[in-house]
Amino acid sequence: MTNGSTTTVAAETIPLYAAFPARRILFEDESVVVVDKPFGLATHAPDESRHDDVISWLGQHYRARGVSPYVGVHQRLDRETSGVLLFARHKDDNKKLAEQFERRLVKKVYVAVVEGRIPDETSLHHYIGETADGQRTARAFDRRPRRGEQEAITEMKVLERRGKRSLVELSPKTGRTHQLRVQMAAIRAPIVGDAAYGGAPDTRLMLHARQIGLSHPRTGKPLSIQAPIPADLARALRGEASTRPTSRDEIALRIEEAAERRYGVVALGDTNAFRIVHGAGDGLPGITIDLYGRHAVLSFYEEIERREADALANAIVDCGIAGVYAKFRPKHASRIVDSRREDIAPATPIAGAEAPASFEISEHGTPYEVHLADGLSTGIFLDQRENRKRIAALSEDKTLLNLFAYTGAFSVVAAAAGAKGTTTVDTSRIVLDWAERNLRRVGADPARHESVESDVFAFLARAKATRRTWDIAVLDPPSFSTTKKSTFSAESDYEKLAAATLEIIAPGGRLLACTNHRGISMAQFRKRLHGAARLAKREVRQMKNFPPPTDYPPPPGEEPHLKSVLLTLA
Numbered sequence: 047m048t049n050g051s052t053t054t055v056a057a058e059t060i061p062l063y064a065a066f067p068a069r070r071i072l073f074e075d076e077s078v079v080v081v082d083k084p085f086g087l088a089t090h091a092p093d094e095s096r097h098d099d100v101i102s103w104l105g106q107h108y109r110a111r112g113v114s115p116y117v118g119v120h121q122r123l124d125r126e127t128s129g130v131l132l133f134a135r136h137k138d139d140n141k142k143l144a145e146q147f148e149r150r151l152v153k154k155v156y157v158a159v160v161e162g163r164i165p166d167e168t169s170l171h172h173y174i175g176e177t178a179d180g181q182r183t184a185r186a187f188d189r190r191p192r193r194g195e196q197e198a199i200t201e202m203k204v205l206e207r208r209g210k211r212s213l214v215e216l217s218p219k220t221g222r223t224h225q226l227r228v229q230m231a232a233i234r235a236p237i238v239g240d241a242a243y244g245g246a247p248d249t250r251l252m253l254h255a256r257q258i259g260l261s262h263p264r265t266g267k268p269l270s271i272q273a274p275i276p277a278d279l280a281r282a283l284r285g286e287a288s289t290r291p292t293s294r295d296e297i298a299l300r301i302e303e304a305a306e307r308r309y310g311v312v313a314l315g316d317t318n319a320f321r322i323v324h325g326a327g328d329g330l331p332g333i334t335i336d337l338y339g340r341h342a343v344l345s346f347y348e349e350i351e352r353r354e355a356d357a358l359a360n361a362i363v364d365c366g367i368a369g370v371y372a373k374f375r376p377k378h379a380s381r382i383v384d385s386r387r388e389d390i391a392p393a394t395p396i397a398g399a400e401a402p403a404s405f406e407i408s409e410h411g412t413p414y415e416v417h418l419a420d421g422l423s424t425g426i427f428l429d430q431r432e433n434r435k436r437i438a439a440l441s442e443d444k445t446l447l448n449l450f451a452y453t454g455a456f457s458v459v460a461a462a463a464g465a466k467g468t469t470t471v472d473t474s475r476i477v478l479d480w481a482e483r484n485l486r487r488v489g490a491d492p493a494r495h496e497s498v499e500s501d502v503f504a505f506l507a508r509a510k511a512t513r514r515t516w517d518i519a520v521l522d523p524p525s526f527s528t529t530k531k532s533t534f535s536a537e538s539d540y541e542k543l544a545a546a547t548l549e550i551i552a553p554g555g556r557l558l559a560c561t562n563h564r565g566i567s568m569a570q571f572r573k574r575l576h577g578a579a580r581l582a583k584r585e586v587r588q589m590k591n592f593p594p595p596t597d598y599p600p601p602p603g604e605e606p607h608l609k610s611v612l613l614t615l616a
Contacts, residue, residue: 061366062305062322063312066107070306073271077139077264078132079104079117082273085128085250086307086599090119098310098596100131106313120147121154121258124224126239126602129156129255130273134263142263153259156216156226157205157275159252159282161245162235164212170200170229174222181242182224184232198222200229206283211238213283215256226253238282241603249327250602252282278329290330292354297361301335304328305365308597319407319416320428321597333358336428338416340368341401343424345375359397369398371418393419406487410435412462413487414455415480425453425480429608430522432595433558436612437520438463440556444517447471449502449547454481456520461490469516470497471505501532506546515552522560536563540571544578548615551584557613564607571609585616 066081073080081100083089088099105115118134120143134140146152172184173195184198191197199219206213212235216226224243230236231243239248259270281289291297304323311320322342323335332348342362346355359370373391394400406413409431416425434455437446441460446468448456457468458481468490470481478497485495498505502523509515521544527534534543544559551557559575566574572589579586594606 062302063309065110066103067302067306072130072273073269075135077135077262078143078269079135080130080132080258080271083123083128083131083255084303084306085126085276086596087309088125089122089131091310096310097313098308101133102313103309104133118143120144121152123255124251124253126251127253127255128273128276130154130258130271131255132258132260132271139263143260146260150219150221151260153257153270154218154255155257155259156218157254157256157279158214158216158226158230159211159238159279160214160230160235161211161238162233163210164202164204164214164233164235167203170198170202170233172198172229172232174198174225174228182228184228186232196220196222198225198229200226208283209285211283211285213279227251239602245602247601247603248282249278249329252279254279290332292357294357294361294364297330297358298364300329301362301365304330304335311595311597316411317409317431319409319414319426320431320595324598327599327601330358335362336424337367338401338407338418338424339405341395341398341418342367342370343373343418344370344396345373347375350374356396359395363398367398369395369401371401372396373422375422391419391421410438410459412438412459414453414458414484415487423452426455427452427522429562429595429598430455430560433560433592433610434459436592437518437558440518441465445469447516447519447547447550449505449519449521450523451477451481451497451520453477454484454497457481457495458484458488458490460518461485461495462488465494466517467494468496470495471500471502472497473499473501475499503532503543503546506543506550509550510546515550515555517552517555518558519547519551519555520558520560521547522558525561525563536561537565540566541574541577541581544575545581548578548582548584548613551615553615555615557615558610559613560608560610562608566609568605568609572611575611575613579613586613587616588612588614590614 070082072082083100090101091097091099101117104117108115118140121132123131134143172186173191174182174184175192175195176182197220201217203215204212205215218225227237227240227243236243236245238246238252239250254276257272262269301323311317319338321334321336323330325331325334334345336343344359355372362370401418404415404417407416414426418424437456438459442464443466445466446460448454448470451457451470451472454470457470460468472478478499481497523534523536525536540561547557561571568591590612592610594608600606
């Protein structure tokens, strides 16, 4: 629908999110619930519009059971820290729980993998402060704290050693922000995976809340709850890169754990297409798994034996997915292959049931047509989900130019949000027809939305010659492309392309510029965009970087593959 009202399509239930996983609930009675929080999931969402947190998932779990969804918060763990997390289940228990936390009567024990020379056992005693840029610092304890510093005390004990690395037990006696991370860095044994404080690279911050001990708020009896030590800490201790398991049960477990970290994507029930597994960061290097309704696409980025591919696909089906399509992607993006070859993209699933030749998925309530058996591409780039939402928020009564548009997803969200008009440009008539079908799905008025089959550089030259302008432009070219008339490389040609686009944006208009070229850093990308503005003789009022969606997390200390910048012109 247009004129400001959006089409809303409910997403079908995804089996992986039917309930909070039973194995994650460590203890539960009428007063408290204690869970084993997965890393990558927040304790509490930062605002009401987000639901990527434990409390939202527990609330949904309790509502589904027909009981009160209330959970009272008394402690928090950082998003990248896993482990024991306690909540009140009844408001009457909050006072006694709060008193124990405030009086430091609650015993907390963490385990971490660290790298550096450390004694078998010691007491860490520091003053923790903060630098001007917000970084936490620690210095050895003495009698004179500096302004703004706080005392931090932690008992440390080595549980196991492997070469330069150790598994340590950490018992904080105070509760300062990033206390354990800062103190271990201060003794030159930072936690592995802690890029902010000098830790060795790994798939995540190797810090786990192992145990909590307190008095039960009603009975007064001692209550001590432990969470098992995650397998990725054991791998980090051995100094091993995350290796892909071969056991079907272990593969399924890693898929389920990866899916748990993406609960926020499906929490509102309006999205059923997203990335469940994003390579090594999810313990499954060399592959990705994307969900499309009840079916999945399993992509391989390295050579693999068919037996292992089948094991992976069958493990996905074990997680409740109807069928799995495989895509054997070239190792280098610049390598052009026939994407419809059976050895590249089999037309039938390698496990489970076939999907319809084309069917509809939902993203933030907007419907799109997808094809899973038609080459490497499916009809939508899932990593642009949050950028589409941002464009929708800007589009009412505006005109949008969608370049390298593929099946027109940005045009669709703009039309659904009430755009005055959209122009969808691509070199393929097939995908433009697909884009038009997507536009009809949201009730777009054909008179307001044009599709243009053209090379983008040629289209931009014509637009400049005829003095056409648009309020918003989306520029998301492939890293490499070849047409009958031209070739394009993001590394060498992006600045020129962005300049030509900026020339036909109206004063005060916006350009959403994106690239997924891994050889271009965000700093380099912004430099190219500044250069493009100078070439186009346009003044940029603001340049805003956007983070990747939560289901595409970059490895710790690394940049995301997708770089997105919104330019607002003066």
